[in-house]
Amino acid sequence: MLEATIEIERAALLLKLLGDKTRLTMVKMLDSNDCCVCEFVEVFKASQPAISQHVRKLKDAGIVTETRRGQWIIYSLDKSSDYYPLVQSLLQHIPNQNYRIKELEEQGLRISCCE
Template structure:
């Protein structure tokens, strides 16, 4: 494992992951980068709601963003101090690849990694 994590940081991290939308976002990003509007489609949520979830993940250092034209592409930040720990957690969760496949079918896929 990478860094050892203290209880306070661990609890804060787990609290951040303890939301269905954010956890699913991260599980998606484990397999593929994704832009904001795709998340909006996937979760059938409002754009600001999605943006606010992403901001929390970004503020904590879990994800990073890269602008591609008008789209903001989010990806996992592999340099995150406790990435190994997060990875451990995420890889046990069910793949969310179907979510993006469905977007693909609807012709709503944006990013291509």
């Protein structure tokens, strides 16, 4: 079986992008949960424009994909991306972030914008 390889420059760019704690945490959260920007705003206690900027960088890099649900956009990992194997191998070494989603649910903030 042939494994997809990516150029070293592209790998360096992706690793630099994931070197940001907020983006790395977002990607780990998206590994097991789809999320919207409003949820990330609550998790990171950051402004919507700041969160949108992080998500846009991940989307532009081909790590994250979006799906429209009514007026809301839901983000998920792009598991069909050529970069997914690199991202997935990195995420195996990162602690689970599901507690963040659980906290949102307990606060009644899980996908609150989409209801």
